[in-house]
Amino acid sequence: MANFNEDGLKKKLDDLNMSQQSIQTLSLWLIHHKKHAHTVVNVWLRELVKASESRKLTFMYLANDVIQNSKKKGPEYSKEFGAKLSKVFEHLGSYRLDEKTLKGVNRLLTVWEERSVYSGDTIKELRKSLAVHLTTDLSHCIISLDLRANPYIIVNRRNSSKLKENHKPEKRELNNSYETITSKKSRRESLERTISEERSRRESESEVHISLSPTASPKDPPEPEQLIQALQDLENAATSDAAVREKIASLPVEVSDVNLLHKLQDTHAGKALHEEVECALALLESYNKRLAEEMEARKAVARMLHDYITHQKDLLAQAEEKLEEHRQKLHKVQKVRTELKAHLQNLPDISKLPSITGVGLAPLPSPGDLFT
Numbered sequence: 001m002a003n004f005n006e007d008g009l010k011k012k013l014d015d016l017n018m019s020q021q022s023i024q025t026l027s028l029w030l031i032h033h034k035k036h037a038h039t040v041v042n043v044w045l046r047e048l049v050k051a052s053e054s055r056k057l058t059f060m061y062l063a064n065d066v067i068q069n070s071k072k073k074g075p076e077y078s079k080e081f082g083a084k085l086s087k088v089f090e091h092l093g094s095y096r097l098d099e100k101t102l103k104g105v106n107r108l109l110t111v112w113e114e115r116s117v118y119s120g121d122t123i124k125e126l127r128k129s130l131a132v133h134l135t136t137d138l139s140h141c142i143i144s145l146d147l148r149a150n151p152y153i154i155v156n157r158r159n160s161s162k163l164k165e166n167h168k169p170e171k172r173e174l175n176n177s178y179e180t181i182t183s184k185k186s187r188r189e190s191l192e193r194t195i196s197e198e199r200s201r202r203e204s205e206s207e208v209h210i211s212l213s214p215t216a217s218p219k220d221p222p223e224p225e226q227l228i229q230a231l232q233d234l235e236n237a238a239t240s241d242a243a244v245r246e247k248i249a250s251l252p253v254e255v256s257d258v259n260l261l262h263k264l265q266d267t268h269a270g271k272a273l274h275e276e277v278e279c280a281l282a283l284l285e286s287y288n289k290r291l292a293e294e295m296e297a298r299k300a301v302a303r304m305l306h307d308y309i310t311h312q313k314d315l316l317a318q319a320e321e322k323l324e325e326h327r328q329k330l331h332k333v334q335k336v337r338t339e340l341k342a343h344l345q346n347l348p349d350i351s352k353l354p355s356i357t358g359v360g361l362a363p364l365p366s367p368g369d370l371f372t
Contacts, residue, residue, distance in 0.1 A: 003324075004033040006043055014045045018058050027065040030077075032317045037076035045084050049091055056092065057101045064108050067117060069310075082118060090130035221311035222304045230301045237297065238290035248283065255280045279289060 012026055030040055048059040063081055092105060110131075172263050190235045215358045222230075238244070254260050255277045 004036050006039065009040060009043050010047065010120075013044065016055075016058055016062060018189070023058070023062050023065055027069060028317055030066050030311060031070045031073060031314075032321060034070060034073060034076050037080045041077070041080040041084055045088065048088065053095055053097065053101065054095075056095075057104045060088075060108055062103055064111070068115070078117070083121070085118075085122075085126060086129065088127045093131065094130045100113060102130075171238075209272060221307045224308075227301075227304055227308055230297070230304060233296070234301065236298060237294040238287060239294060244287055249304075250288065251280050251283075 007302055012029065016022055016026055033040065044059065050054060051059060066077050097105070109123050109126060113120060114116050118126075149347065164175075234240075254273055264273065274342075
């Protein structure tokens with residue numbers, strides 16, 4: 001796995017797209033370099049601000065994936081992103097986001113609140129920051145409703161001095177205007193509640209294009225034995241029961257085709273057909289129940305496989321990190337070894353030096369010899 005640097009991170013963010021594979025791949029890389037969480041979040045924020053409106057949701061999905069999947073390894077990313085989220089949502093609130101982006105960001109806030117990623121007060125403040133750009137739209141809606149209810153009130157509010165004398169309302173109209181003014185607050189509150197309920201309903205019914213990982217609360221991955229057993233159980237599922245399927249295929253046509261009822265000749269034949277229909281019905285109900293159980297089992301196995309693969313990717317990232325550390329240590333050891341070998345080659349061979357204890361060496365000169 002590549003070493004961390006800001007230029008490399010910026011390039012990866014430039015290449016990021018809305019696909020789940022792209023987001024999860026970069027998320028794993030960022031989690032692997034969690035010790036640089038502070039730098040990562042600063043670069044992420046800078047690039048999000050510069051990104052086009054259509055790509056801001058992609059950056060938010062990346063942050064969500066990193067925050068939730070890094071919980072087990074430490075709180076670094078949760079704290080760093082949490083410190084920047086107020087600025088992020090103030091920035092998003094300054095745009096008139098399209099419906100898809102707004103829906104996706106609101107869905108993120110709902111997920112964070114449901115899974116206690118951040119406190120309820122924090123989520124509330126973030127929603128307020130995001131709702132800033134909705135104020136103008138909401139005021140337009142209120143003015144539009146007031147205009148349909150009483151056009152005179154809107155004209156009078158904008159420029160009462162330009163009203164003509166022949167357009168002055170009568171007493172009854174003034175009473176209606178007064179009632180409109182006094183009920184304006186309640187209508188605004190009702191409209192706000194309606195818009196909020198409709199937005200919540202659409203968010204709950206619609207599915208976000210990208211899956212908000214993790215799809216469930218974080219769990220420990222299944223043991224290999226459990227996963228193997230679950231896969232082996234699927235081999236005995238309903239779709240693999242050839243005997244029952246053959247029995248269903250060999251049912252007589254009369255039990256499923258009402259157009260053949262006219263061929264019944266007497267009561268005895270009708271009773272016999274009724275018994276066949278009852279047997280076929282029991283067989284099909286039992287098989288359908290097994291099929292439904294198989295569908296649930298396959299969904300459970302799919303979740304187990306997802307958790308297991310995610311865990312294995314995590315272990316792979318850790319192993320690659322350890323491998324990189326050991327490679328660096330090996331490089332250092334090899335460098336020291338090379339220097340040591342060169343140093344040894346430059347040392348004199350002691351075995352070839354003349355013996356200082358024998359007569360092979362001349363006596364050392366005296367001090368007098370040295371200075372005369």
